[in-house]
Amino acid sequence: MAVPGTIVTLGGGGFSMSDDGGSAIDDLLLELTGRERPRVCFVPTASGDSVDYGRRFEAAFAGRTDASVLSLFGNSAYDYSDPGVLLEQDLIYVGGGSTANLLAIWRLHGVPEVLREAAAAGTILAGLSAGMNCWFEASSTDSFGPLAPLSDGLGFLPGSACPHYLGEPGRRxxxxxxxxxxxxxxxxxxxxYTAIVWRDGEIVEAVSERGDRPVAAVSRNGGAGVETELPVRVLG
Structure with a gap:
């Protein structure tokens, strides 16, 4: 069953794929919170809590948010964080990396239960790449080297996910x-550079930072996968 609340799934893009940290999709995420200065927490679990990734997030969101980084590893830059701090956020932003590792570590630390509670209370959930995959029941992932299907998602959203659809060879x-x-x-x-905005498990709209980037619903018909492109609103 889909989780009540708003989830934004990025196939790729946002600050992590921007040369200067600017991103129209990230601007939309902040707008969705309805706050003048939202509390935003970046969750880089899938990258092993990469310090560089965390620093890039902080630089991109500095000055317009109360930004923080949730660390489940603890390293030279970020101490271990109690996942309960996610309940204090307006936006939770999950980074890319290994989907399989993210899911395993989150479950050990009780993160899915906290995320479910945060979403029900109105916190926006978002993420790109692995941070897109995690919300669905299943996904396409390179967590084990070659691309492979993974049927181990959180199930906050129905069906399966595929990020980087045209951006990486073989994905489509x-x-x-x-x-x-x-x-x-x-x-x-x-x-x-595209994203899907979901509310209570239903698609609200698809958006893009660039006009030539697709979002597609993929169904099964006669033993074949069939694409149906969705309307995409170009931001800014």
């Missing part, structure tokens, strides 16, 4: 094959 072709064969349930694909 394999996703279509897996849905056609039943290796993955029907789902949604988002290219780099």
């Amino acid at each position: 072709e394999l996703y279509l094959d897996w849905i056609g064969s039943g290796s993955l349930p029907e789902g949604h694909a988002a290219d780099d």
Whole structure:
């Protein structure tokens, strides 16, 4: 069952794919909070709490938010954080990396339960790449080296996910094959620089920072995966 609340799934983009840290999708995320100076927490679990990733987030969101980084590893830059701090946020932003590792570590630390409570209280959940995959029931991932289907998501959103749809070789072709064969349930694909806004498990809209980047619903028909492109609103 889909989780009540707003979730934004980025196929790629945001501050982590911007040369100067600026991002129209990130601006939209802040707008969705409805706060003049929102509390935003970045969760870089999938990258092993990369210090560089955390610093790039802080630079991109400095001055307009109360920004923080949730660390489940603890390192030279960030002490271990109690996941309960996520309940104090207006926006939770999950970074990319290994989807499989993210899910395993989150479950050990009780993060999914906290995220479910935060979403129900009105906190915006968002993420790109692995941070897109995690919310769905299943996904396309390179967590184990070669691209492979993963049926181990949180299930906050229905079906499967495929980020970087055209941005990485093989993503589109394999996703279509897996849905056609039943290796993955029907789902949604988002290219780099695009995002899907969900509310209570239903799509509100698809958006893009660039006009030529697609978002698609992918269904199964006669043993094949079939794409249906969604309307995409170009931001800014």
